[in-house]
Amino acid sequence: MNIVVVGLSHKTATVEIREKVAFAPTHMDKPLRELVALEDITEGIIVSTCNRVEIYATTRDIAGGMARIKRFLADYHHIPMETLEPHLYSHHGEAAIRHVFRVAASLDSMVVGEPQILGQIKTAYGYAAEYKSSGIILNRFLHKAFSVAKRVRTETKIASSAVSVSFAAVELAKKIFGDLSDKTVMLIGAGEMCELAAKHFLNNGVRGVMVTNRTFERAVKMAEEFDGKAVNFEELFDHLHKADIVLSSTGAPHHIIGPKDVEEVIRRRRQKPMFFIDIAVPRDIDSRVNKVSNVYLYDMDDLQGVVATNLEQRNREAQKAEGIIDQEIGQFFKWLSTLDATPTIVALRGKFEEVRQAELEKTLANWKDLTPEERKRLEACTAAIVNKLLHQPTSLLKRAGQGGRTDLYVDALRNLFDLEMTAQTTETEELGELEE
Structure with a gap:
């Protein structure tokens, strides 16, 4: 069984394609x-997020499975395949x-290190669990990703x-003031940047x-949105002394402060x-304000310089993260590789247990004078013999699975012991066998 991924992201498709x-x-039940x-x-x-749409699936037919998922994406959204496929x-x-x-570690995000993507994948996994479209492999896979x-x-x-830029402003304020819990912010302008x-x-x-804007409404x-106070623009300097932090973003053609x-x-x-x-841009605050005692002034260039420095730091940290992912891939791939052997291991144990129980019942039927304690000891003895006999072939199968060489051993055991693969190999049994 193979894990496949088919999708598109901000790296391969415009927002016009992604939204389609x-x-x-x-409404995830139907898809x-x-x-x-x-x-x-x-x-x-x-x-499915604003920056990516991806499908994680399991299949035995890798090429066919990925082709069918691509066709599913095109048909479900009524997009011609020739239009969609170049972006996938x-x-x-x-x-x-x-x-x-x-992706889960935010190394593939538009902004490396952003925290939202992990929550979005957890939500997607929650829908799959609710609608029972995920099973033993993807359950384990997504938990490992988390x-x-x-x-x-x-x-x-x-x-x-x-x-x-907006968050850099907050970080700088924290460096200047430390704790912000007793600080008041004045927003001059009511645009998107101020809101963010x-x-x-x-x-x-x-x-x-506090919020002020040339259009008081x-x-x-905005003040209502943040449970704050609106100030008439003409009264700005009557209230400015109440603010510890002032963020200005107006469309004025000249300095206003x-x-x-x-x-x-x-x-x-x-x-x-x-x-x-x-x-x-152009600036609202005269640069000479920075020379006033006890005043700190940062403009857009200063903030973008902070952002650029921080992005460099994140990229350096991303290299460390790649090393962690290399380690974790090996562990998960090792587990995944053992799955081919698991049904045979369970069936083999079941076959031996069936023989043990049948022979034990025959023996006990003709051995009437055994005490309950003696019967219990005999039960434990036969179980121990079966476990010892099965230890070597079970270990060999698991090691072969980790090396991707299960077919020869699996076929031999199935033929030697006439094993039947049934639906009785449940998810719980599989996980139990693998984690012993």
Whole structure:
């Protein structure tokens, strides 16, 4: 049984293509049922995010299975195959395992180290478990992917530095002030960048948010969103001294805050430090503000420099993460390789146990004067004999499976002992055999 991956991502497809192939997260029952109904596809999971759509599946027919999954994606979304196929990638075996481990660890993300993808894969796995489209192999595989991602985050600093302008502003504020829990943020402007920065600041515990904008209604709307206070733009300098952190992003063609303004604000604050973040282009805040005592001013170039440095650090940490993934691939592939031998091991044990029980019952039927304790000892003795007889062939089969050489031994044992492969080889039995 082979693991295969078929999908597309921000690296191979534009957003226009990705949105056409996306699956609605609240309606996964139908696509998952159709996926595992495909010929020779035994298990399946669908991961659908804004940056990628991927299918993880198991099949004995690698080429045929991947071709059927591609056709499924095209047919399900009513996209001509010739339009979709150039954007698709496919992996099988060790390459598939590596790909999923890298995706879960956020090494394949648009922003390396972002935490959202792991939660999205866990959600996709939850749907597969709910609708019973995953089984022994993908269950084990996804749990291993989750543990790999956790190892990467624990043993590297891949997610420890800010790689967006808005979050870099928060990180700089924390370096200046330390604890942000008693700090107030003033947003000058009500655009997307200000909104995103406000979310980051609130997530990092700031006490409150004030919002001002030339259009007061927009300031009110954003302030309500963050449970903050709206300020009339004309009254900006009446309230600026209340802010510890000021983030400005307006469309003004000239400076709206100069050094004289800030000197007065600092005087009213009794020289308590202030942090100004100017992400407007052209700039809202005169660069000479940075010369005022107890004032820190960063503009867009400063923030992008921080982001670039942090991205370099993340890329260095990503190399460490790749090493972790190399280790984990070997462990999982070793387990996967033993699965071909597992049904034979279970059937062989079952055959010996059947013979043991039959012969023991014959013996006990003619041995009437045995005490319960003696019967128990005889039961244990025969069980021990069977276990010792089976130890060597069982170990040999497992070692052969890890080396990918099971066929010769499996065929020989099946013929020698006339073993039947039945549905009685349950998931629990398989895992139990493999983890002894």
